[in-house]
Amino acid sequence: MIKRSFFGLAKPKLKTPAVAVGRQSDIKAIPLPQKVTLLLKSDEIGEGGLLIQIGDKVRTGQRLRIGDEDRTYCISPVTGTVCSIARHTGYLGRSFRSITIEATEEDQWDQEFGTEGGTPSQDNALRFLGSLPGAPEFKNLLDPRFPIKIVVISGMDRDLLVETNRHLLRTDRGDLKQGIEVLKKIRPVGRVVLAVPSDLVAKAPQSGVEVKVMDIAYPYTLPRLMVEKILGEAVPATGKLEEAGVGFVSAEAVMALGKAFRDRVMPVEKVLTVIGKDESPTVVRVRVGTPVRDVLESLNIEAGHGDRIVFGGPMAGQAVYSLDAPVGVDTDALMIQDTTEVIPWADTHCVNCGECVRACPADVPVNMLVRFLENGLFEEAAERYDLFSCVECGLCSYVCIARIPIFQYIMLGKYECNRMNQAEESHA
Amino acid sequence: MLSQKLFVGSHAPYWHNRSSITEKNCHIMIACLPAVIFGIFQFGVPALRVVLFSVSCAMIWEFLMNLAMKRPATIGDGNAALIGLLFAMLLPAAIPWWGVVVGTLLAIIVGKQIWGGIGCNPFHPSLVALAIIMLSWKGMLDFDEALVNYDFGFAAAYPLAAVKYFGSSAVENYPLSGLLMGRQVGGIGVTFGLGLIIGGLYLIIRGFIRWEISLSFLVGIFFTALFFNYANPENYAAPMFHILSGYTLIGAFFLLTEDSSSPVNFLPMLIYGLLAGVLTVLIRNIGFFVDGVVFAVLLLNVANPLLDKIRPKAMGGEIENA
Numbered sequence: 043m044i045k046r047s048f049f050g051l052a053k054p055k056l057k058t059p060a061v062a063v064g065r066q067s068d069i070k071a072i073p074l075p076q077k078v079t080l081l082l083k084s085d086e087i088g089e090g091g092l093l094i095q096i097g098d099k100v101r102t103g104q105r106l107r108i109g110d111e112d113r114t115y116c117i118s119p120v121t122g123t124v125c126s127i128a129r130h131t132g133y134l135g136r137s138f139r140s141i142t143i144e145a146t147e148e149d150q151w152d153q154e155f156g157t158e159g160g161t162p163s164q165d166n167a168l169r170f171l172g173s174l175p176g177a178p179e180f181k182n183l184l185d186p187r188f189p190i191k192i193v194v195i196s197g198m199d200r201d202l203l204v205e206t207n208r209h210l211l212r213t214d215r216g217d218l219k220q221g222i223e224v225l226k227k228i229r230p231v232g233r234v235v236l237a238v239p240s241d242l243v244a245k246a247p248q249s250g251v252e253v254k255v256m257d258i259a260y261p262y263t264l265p266r267l268m269v270e271k272i273l274g275e276a277v278p279a280t281g282k283l284e285e286a287g288v289g290f291v292s293a294e295a296v297m298a299l300g301k302a303f304r305d306r307v308m309p310v311e312k313v314l315t316v317i318g319k320d321e322s323p324t325v326v327r328v329r330v331g332t333p334v335r336d337v338l339e340s341l342n343i344e345a346g347h348g349d350r351i352v353f354g355g356p357m358a359g360q361a362v363y364s365l366d367a368p369v370g371v372d373t374d375a376l377m378i379q380d381t382t383e384v385i386p387w388a389d390t391h392c393v394n395c396g397e398c399v400r401a402c403p404a405d406v407p408v409n410m411l412v413r414f415l416e417n418g419l420f421e422e423a424a425e426r427y428d429l430f431s432c433v434e435c436g437l438c439s440y441v442c443i444a445r446i447p448i449f450q451y452i453m454l455g456k457y458e459c460n461r462m463n464q465a466e467e468s469h470a
Numbered sequence: 471m472l473s474q475k476l477f478v479g480s481h482a483p484y485w486h487n488r489s490s491i492t493e494k495n496c497h498i499m500i501a502c503l504p505a506v507i508f509g510i511f512q513f514g515v516p517a518l519r520v521v522l523f524s525v526s527c528a529m530i531w532e533f534l535m536n537l538a539m540k541r542p543a544t545i546g547d548g549n550a551a552l553i554g555l556l557f558a559m560l561l562p563a564a565i566p567w568w569g570v571v572v573g574t575l576l577a578i579i580v581g582k583q584i585w586g587g588i589g590c591n592p593f594h595p596s597l598v599a600l601a602i603i604m605l606s607w608k609g610m611l612d613f614d615e616a617l618v619n620y621d622f623g624f625a626a627a628y629p630l631a632a633v634k635y636f637g638s639s640a641v642e643n644y645p646l647s648g649l650l651m652g653r654q655v656g657g658i659g660v661t662f663g664l665g666l667i668i669g670g671l672y673l674i675i676r677g678f679i680r681w682e683i684s685l686s687f688l689v690g691i692f693f694t695a696l697f698f699n700y701a702n703p704e705n706y707a708a709p710m711f712h713i714l715s716g717y718t719l720i721g722a723f724f725l726l727t728e729d730s731s732s733p734v735n736f737l738p739m740l741i742y743g744l745l746a747g748v749l750t751v752l753i754r755n756i757g758f759f760v761d762g763v764v765f766a767v768l769l770l771n772v773a774n775p776l777l778d779k780i781r782p783k784a785m786g787g788e789i790e791n792a
Contacts, residue, residue, distance in 0.1 A: 350479075352482075359484065384480075396729075403785070405784045433785070436483035447481055450480075
């Protein structure tokens, strides 16, 4: 599957299968679950603690204020009663508060957005649509502090086997056009670029957007690599894309944005690709917060002891350990891997074969980097061996003959460096 | 709780290209086989004895070292066996048994384990052992002395020694086709040039070793030898002779390309190979030793970390020292 040039002068890449046309005409809807769970970042919760309590009644699409500031909120995807609030630790030790809502069968839609926020403006978007399905950090794009000059709308899917965005584009009936118009109104920028694979160019709107055709090959579907190709130069490795003046948003989010202002209802559904054990993808539509269990049950997929459940694709997804894990606004795919396919990592030393260096799309000296990271020298790794240039594609681990979890070391290094910087700032 | 399903939680990626160190070492050993089998036919049972004994000894030393260091047994990765095999290939068939025992001990323990095991060795382990033996017991690796009791039916003098001491007129005894087809004396696994080339090409095509290193080494040897030959054709042999004799081919495909002690970036690989080639011919032609490959490779092994500092700028990175 990996394509590499014999002389090693071109970077290797993984071809992702194009979406098979017509195999699945529409998106399968997963029934409303009995319970949904929302995960909130703990650091967004204000001094006064959570403003929601057990027993609160919520309506579908209701804005639930979670912190002191008006801009920290979450959207209830169902109508029902808050039944539990718990602490939860996620990827990289991030601390979350989980709010579980027991859903009633009938949706009662909240009217606040329809009456107060229905006109497309930056203020309304920030008040109601700070996170969108497919763009959990949509508020960064709207933040006036960032000097955004170009917005890239990605019609590509980040990871292998994932076809959420491409499927949505293929079955699009004008939502994208509407979304782009709204986006331009709420954040007027010089350039809006739509990145699509060659077979979906016809789906791009005729005007108002610059269309770029992209090769569907991993890792060139990752944001930073796509931006590099579109701009012709790389953005600085440290800092967010928005700080460099680039907004990056998925086509799914833009379509949800257009739909929200057209129909005056909050987007509460997420489209995701479910990748079964045989690697066959099914595109489904679920309520945000639906537990994995419900998704798998309605698709008749059995997840057994020792299998692996991954949010995201095979290269850069995140494994979850429980069937209760909820689908979030950033969950583009759900992959089930059979226990026989699970390849364990090893604790062998790096043998300096150089496969990772040749595979790295960002020219990071991975062989040196991993030596520093293994020994906990995170600052040196960042200063001397370009830790922050990593675009998080996972190809280094994929090709490692010593089976070192290099990608994990890199994420650990980034996490520890950020933690050190934050500690320094807070003590300064 | 016990009946609950447990899922494997680990970090991305969840796929792997299924390559492994064991696989790689097995392929390198397979690539050695044409030359080794030819050597066994040429030198007879003593050669077979040395090969088997060397591989076994290397694995035993590795296992004993694992026990002593209280580390998991690593003989399964095939690296110790490969070191033993390569060491045997460099030896004359008539080497005494204790030479093999001491040599593999030096290769595994001094060459590899004291640095931290696989991947941590700054030099090629087999060459470390060979160099120490070469300097400690001069006669043991003198092919003319070691193989004096053989009757081959061709010029049975070690070609490099002949050229060194009798000038390039001695080359006439060694037609290139003979050198290529193994009609020369030398180490068990180094006389059959064609076998080594086939093995090397196999490894290059399968991606187990890098063509940059092998090619630049041969280019380095060719042009340096050409220069010497041009300057003084009476004393110095022609380039092709240097390429097909001594440890050149095994060096190009099996010694210089060892992972841990060779660079990984494109330009450093070329410089590494080229300099090793130049140094080899310099040692052969004006140095003290008959064959320069051993010390040339070891010296360039030392230069590897420095060479590998020449690397492309990482994406979005700041320019260093700016």
